[in-house]
Structure formats: structure tokens, C-alpha cells
Amino acid sequence: MLPPVEPMPYTVRRANLDDLPALQGLWETALLPALELERQLTDFQVVLRPDGILAGAVGLRIAANQGLLHSEAYYSSQQAADARPHAWARLKALAQNRGLVRLWLQGNPDPFWTELGFQTASAEEQQSIPPGFLTGNGPWSTLALREQLRIGSALERELEMFHASEQEAAERLRRQAAAVKWIGALIALGFLGGACILLFQVLRRQAGSRRR
Secondary structure, three states: OOOOOOOOOOEEEEOOHHHHHHHHHHHHHOOOOHHHHHOOHHHEEEEEOOOOOEEEEEEEEEEOOEEEEEEEEEOOHHHHHHHHHHHHHHHHHHHHHOOOOEEEEEOOOOHHHHHHOOEEOOHHHHOOOOHHHOOOOOOEEEEEOHHHHHHHHHHHHHHHHHHHHHHHHHHHHHHHHHHHHHHHHHHHHHHHHHHHHHHHHHHHHHHHHHHO
């Protein structure tokens, strides 16, 4: 007997204009502001069932090096449970490619997100929320992408070391140039002194010749 064929996994990709009719239906079903989200189409990643039918979508808004996950919607809780891991794999890859150091969620997060490490943001953490994210109400949860933070810190240290070495090299060249300038001045002064002595001797010989 042949083993059962495993179903194809959900696929996740960036939304495009062809997805808009299906997204509008999804947003209306989820009681989300479809007209407003339509203007933010480029934020969205669509989650497709193995047969290519839209199962859900989630937005990722980016400001500087932070990202906001918003307007997540699925047609059913079962599809949400099945599709969220695939959506998260895509979102995590996007965050890493864009060098994001922190992700945000607003509202009461699904347990899936808290299990990933999203925690209620402290008042101090909320001070760093980009102004473009402050468009709704509800509690904030955040996830610091530690690996990216370490990479960012390492890059900053490398840049600091590079700038320090560049400054040191520039200062060394400046000192060398100053030394060459002084040496050149001394050599020129020596030639001038030698020429003066030679001229003096020539003039003295000419004066001696006239007296004789």
C-alpha cells in the first residue's frame, strides 16, 4: 500500500493587486476597516492554502528598524492555527532581511505570539514606539530580536574601530607630512647657506684679484 500523500503546506507571499478582492472579503468578515487597509496593501503578506485559496493575511508595517504586525485575519481559528507558523517564518525572514531589531503587536495577542516571546511592553519600551505605529488603541506587546541586536552592536563596534583606525592613520600621515616638510625646509636652508658661502668666497677672490 502506498503511504498517504501529505498535503502541501501553506504558502506566504507579498500581497498584490490581484489579491485585493479576496482580501476585502477577508477584512470585512473579520470586521476590519477594509477601505483603510486597502490603502496599506503593500504592508500585507497573504497566507494561501495548498489549493491557492486565501486563508488569511497579516500586515507588517516598517519604520526605521522596527516593525508592527497588524490586522491579522483568518477565515477560521483552525486555519489560523495551521497557517500562523508559516506566516511567522515569512515575517521573521522579512524582519531579518530588513535589519529590524524589534517587533510590536497591539491588542490582546493570540497565545501563539506570546509563546514566541512577545511580552507586554513596559512604559519605558513604549517610549520607543515609532509615531507611525500609534494609530489604534489597546495594550502593546513587543519582541526584541536579540540576534539582530547583537549583530547591530557588533557592527557598531566594528565601525567605531574602523573610524578610530582611520583617524589614527590620518594623524600618522599628518605627522609624516609635517616631518617631510621640516626636512625639506632644512635641506633648502642648507642649500641656501651653502650658496651664500660659495658666493661669499667668490666675491672675496674677485676682490683679492683687483687689489693685486
